[in-house]
Amino acid sequence: MTEASAGGARRHGIVVGVDGSDQSLCALSWAAQEAQQRRTPLHVITAYTVPVFAASSMDAGYATLDDQVIREGAEAVLEQAVARLADSDVEVHPSVETGDAAGVLLDLSEEAELLVVGTRGRGGFVGRLLGSVSSAVPAHAKCPTVTVPLACAPRLGQTDLEVPRSKQAPVGPEGVEKTVLVGVDGSEQARSAMLVAAEEAERWGYPLKVVCALPPFTGSLAWVPAPLDRDALYADIKEQLDAGVAWLRSHFPNVPISGEVLEGSPIELLIDATRTAWLLVIGTRGRGGFAGMLLGSTSQGVLHHAKGPVMVVPDTQDPRLEDRKNFGPMPEES
Incomplete structure (x- = not known):
C-alpha cells in the first residue's frame, strides 16, 4: 500500500491551484476528472500575498485596504473557476489562501492525495511553479504532483482555452x-x-x-x-x-x-x-x-x-x- 492508502483517505483529497489563467483552468479540468474517478473531494485553491510598501508616510490603514482589494480579486478568480465545475458532480471545496504559492501547496501536500497545477500562468500558484521555485513543489511535496500543460486542453474538451501555436501538437480525446x-x-x-x-x-x-x-x-x-x-x-x-x-x-x-x-x-x-x-x-x-x-x-x-x-x-x-x-x-x- 502507498503511504496515502496505508493511512486511510487523506483529508484534502485532490488539491488544484488556480490563478485565472488558461493554464490553470486546463489543470482544473484534469483535476476534476481525476477527482470524479477517485470519488474524492476536489479542493480548488488560489493564493495571494500582500505587497510590502516601504514608504514611511504611508497611511496605517492602507495596508488593510490593499489586502481587501487583493483578496476580492482572488475570490473573483476562485468563483470563476468553481463556476466551470457547475455541471460536475464532484464535491468542490474552494479556498483563498494567503502566503507564497509554493509554500501553500507544500503545506497542503501533507494531507492531500494529489496536487495538480498548470505549467505556467499569471502568477501565484502556476506562475511561480515553473519560475524561481520550479523544483520546490515536485521535489518536496509529500504526495504526487501532476503538471498539466495547456496543450492538454483539446483532449479535455476545453475548447474555449486558447493553445498557442508554439505549444501545439495537441490531440483531441480520440487521439x-x-x-x-x-x-x-x-x-x-x-x-x-x-x-x-x-x-x-x-x-x-x-x-x-x-x-x-x-x-x-x-x-x-x-x-x-x-x-x-x-x-x-x-x-x-x-x-x-x-x-x-x-x-x-x-x-x-x-x-x-x-x-x-x-x-x-x-x-x-x-x-x-x-x-x-x-x-x-x-x-x-x-x-x-x-x-x-x-x-x-x-x-x-x-x-x-x-x-x-x-x-x-x-x-x-x-x-x-x-x-x-x-x-x-x-x-x-x-
Missing part, C-alpha cells in the same frame, strides 16, 4: 492512448513511481507500460576502460526490467503490464511520449535516465515542453518494495 506510462531507471524511487502508476492504471482500467531509456553513446562514456558492449548492456537492462514487471504484476494481477527498453535520449523520449499518453509517471530522482533527469538540469525543458500530464511521485515508505528482490536481478543501490 489519446488510454495507457499509463512510467519511466524507470532501476532506482528505488522509480520503483515507488511504478507502484503509484499501477494504482492509477488500475483505477482507470488502463494498461500500464514500463519504459527504460538506453541513451546513445556520447563522450560521457569515453572513460570506460574497455569497449562498451551495447548489446550486453541492453540485455542486462532488459532482464532487470522484466524482473521489475514480474514483481509489479504480482501486486496488480488485474492490470495489463508490459515493459520496454527504448533507444534514445531519456528526455526526448519522455517529451515525445506525453503527446499521446494519457499520463506519464516518474519518480523525483534516481540513477539517471528518466527519474534522475526530471529534477536535474533539464527539468525545465521537460515540464515546459510536455504535451500531456506528468505525475511526479515522491519517495514513499511502501512495504511492497521489500519483495522486489525475490523476482530477479536488480541494480545495486548506490
